[in-house]
Amino acid sequence: MYRDGYDNPLTTGSARAAELYAEASGVMLAGESGMIPAFEAVTREDAGFALGWVGLARAHHAFGLGAGALAALERAEALTDGLTAREASHINAFALLLRGQGPQAYRAIREHVDTWPRDALVAQTCSSVFGLIGFSGQPGREAEILAFTAGLMPHYGDDWWMTSQYAFALCETGNIEKADQMIDRALAQRPRNAHGVHVRSHIWYEAGATEEGLNYLNTWLQDYENDGIMYSHLYWHAALWSLAQGDTQAMWDRVDAAVSPASGSTSPAINILTDTASILHRATLAGVAVDAERWKGVSAFARQAFPATGNAFIDVHAALAHAMAGDNAALEQIITRPAGPAADLVPDLAAGYRAMAAEDWSSAAGSMMRAMADLARIGGSRAQRDMVEQSLLTCLVKAGRAQEARDIASLRRPLLAESIAA
Template identity: 45%
Template sequence: MLTDRFGLTLTTSLPDARDAYVKGIDHILAATFGASVAFSAAVAADPGFALGHVGLARARMYDGDMPGAQKAIASARSFASGLTEREESHLAVFDLLLQGRVSEARGAVQEHTANHPRDVLVAQICTNIFGLIGMSGEPGRESTQLAYTTKLFDALGADWWIMSVHGQALCEVGRLDEAMSMMDRSLALNNANANASHFKAHTLYEQGSGEAGRAYLADWISDYDTRSLLHGHLSWHRALWALEQEDEAELWAIYDGAIAPTVSYSLPINVLTDAAALLYRSEIAGLKVPPERWRDLSEYASQFFPNPGMSFADIHSALAHAMAGDGERLAVLTETQSGFAADLVRPVAQAWRAIARQDWTAALQHLTPVMADHARLGGSRAQRDLLELTYLNLLLRSGHAPEAHRTAIARRPIFSQSAPIAGFA
C-alpha cells in the first residue's frame, strides 16, 4: 500500500490518488485554496478511496458546502470495507463531526490522536481558535489547547504545520518569544502556510509591533488567493493596524475589498465576527460608521446565525443587531439559554443594547461580570479585545478615566500607553 507524507498507510494502490490526497491535506493544513479540487481529483482517480472521500468532506466543510460534505462522508462510508484500524477510526471521527455530535467528536479526536498522533487531518480538528477545544466554552481552554498541541509537536517535530498551530497555542498563553520562533521556523519550511502567517500576525499584535505587523501582512498577503479561507481574516488584522495607525482610507478600502459580507470568502463565523468587531472598534476609536454597514451586517447575522447556540458568533450578532436598531432580533440573544457560554452571551447582549441607547452606566454593569472569564466565549485574545476595549471605553464614558488606565495596565498592557479609543490618551 501507499503512504501519505507522514508515513501513514492509505488504502489505495494508485499513486495519482495518493498524490492528490496529499496535496489536499496540505491545502487544508496551510489554509490555501484548492483542497476541494485536490480531493476531488483523488476520488476521481480511485472512486473507492474512502479517505479521499473523507478529505473531500472536510474540504467542503471549509467551503461552507454542508450538503456536499454529507454526500462525501456517505460515499466514504460506502467504501469502508477493507480499511485499516487507523482509517476506520479516522472515518468515525468525521462521521461524528458531520452529525453535529461535537462532544463525542472531540473525545474521539483525542483518543485517535493518542494512538495516531501523525494523522493530521484528524488532529487539526482540535487545534486553532475555532477548533473543538477552542470553542468548547470551558475554563482554561487555552492551556488545554497548549497541552494538546505539545503532544502533537512531540510526535511530529520539525513539521511546518504543527509548528504553526503549536505556536498559536503558545501565543495565546503569552509565551510570545517561543511563538514567534515557531512561526518563523514554520514559514522557513513553507512560506505559503497561511496559518503561520496568521499566527505570526497575532504574535506581533500581542507584542505591540503594529508597524512591523502591518508591513509584514501587506507583503505576505499579496500572493495569497482571495478565495482562501484566511484571506478575509488576515485582512481584518491589516485593517486593525490601519485603525491603530489612523489610516482611515486604508481601513475602509480593506473592509470594502475583503471583509464586508458581500465580498469575503471566509466562513460565516469569520465574516460576522471580523466585520462586527472592526466596525465597533472603529466607532470607539472615534470614526463614523455609516448605519447601512450595521444594517447589512445585522441581516447577514440573521441569515447565517438565526438561532442562538454558537456563543462567539452570538455576541457579535447581538452587537450587529443592537447597532442596527433591531430590537426584536437582539431580544432573542439577551434571553438565550443556548450555547456553550450562554451565561456570558446574555449580559454581553444586554450591554450592547445599553450601549446602543448610550446608557453607559447600565452597559458597564452588564459587562463587568463577563470580564472575569470571557475566554470561555471563544476567539483569540486579539478578537476578545473587542470586549476589553469596550470595557475601557465604558469606564471612560462613565467618568472613571483613572480606573480605565489602571485596568488597561492590569488586563491588557499593550493598551496601557495608547489604546484605539477616543479620549483615552
C-alpha cells in the same frame, strides 16, 4: 500500501491518488488556495478511496458548506472494505464532527489522536482557537490547546504545520518570545502557509508591531487567492492595523474588498460576521464615523447565516451587530435564548452592547463586567476578544471612571492600557 505525508497507511490502489491526497492535506493544513479542488482531484483519481471523500467533506465543512460536506461524507461511509483501523476511526471522528455532535466528536478525536498522533487532519480539529477545544466553552481552553499541541510536538519533530500550531498556542498563553521563534521556523519551511501567516500576525499584534505586521501582510496577500480560507480574516488583520495607524481609507478599502458581507467574500460565514462586526465597532471606538447601513448589512447577514444561537463567539458578535443596527427583536432572541457551552456569558455581553447603543455607559459597563472573569470561554483569540475588552474600557471612561479603566487594562490586557486617555 501507499502512505500520506505523515507516514499513515492509505487504502487506495492508486499511487497518484495517494500523492494527490498528501498534497491536498498539505493545502488544508496550510489554509492555502484551492482546498476543495485539491480533494476533488483525489476523488476523481480514485472514487473508491474513502479518506479522499472525508478530506473533501472536511474541506466543504471548513467553508460552512453543509450539503457538500454531508454528501462527501456519505460517499466515504459507504466505502468500508479493507480499511485500516486508523481509517475507520478517522471516518467516525469526522462523521461525528460534521453531523454536529461536538462532545462525542471531541472524545472520539482525542482517543484517535492518542493512538495515531500523526494523523494530522484529525489532530487539526483541536489544535487552534477555532477548534473543538477553542469552542468548548470550558475554563482553561487556552491552556488545554497548549497542552494538546505540546504533547504532539515530539511526534512531529520540526514539521511546519505542528510547529505553527504550537506557536499559536504559545502566543495565546503569553509566551510571545518562544512563539516568535517557532513561527519563524514553520514559515521558513512553507512560506505560503496561510495559517502560519495568521499566527505570525497574532504574534506581531501581541507585540504591538503594527508597521511590521502591516507591511508583511501587504506583500504576502498579493499572491493569496480569494478562495483561501484565511483570505477574509487576514484582510481583517490588515484592516485592524490600518485603523491603528489612523489610515481609515485603507481600512475601509480592505473591509469592502474582502471582509464585509457586501464584499462577496467566499470565506466562512463565521469570519465574515465576526470580523466585520469587530472592525466596525473598533472603528467606532476609535472615533471613526461608521455609516448605519454598514451595521444594517452585517445585522442582516447574521440573521441569515446564524438564525439560531449556539456558539457564544458568534452570538456576541451578532448581538453587537443587532444592537448597533437597532434590530431589537434579533437582539432580544440572543439575550433570552442563549445556547451552547458558554451560553451563560452571552446575555450579559449582549445586554452590554444594547446599553452601549443607547449610550447608557454605566449599565453597559456593569453588564460586561459580569462576564469578564470567564471571557476566554466565548472562544476566539485574545486579539479578537480585545473587542470586548475595549468596549468595557470605553464604557468606563465615558462613565467618568477612567482610572478604573486604566487599572483593569493594566491587569487584564496591558496592551490596551495606552489607548486610555489620561
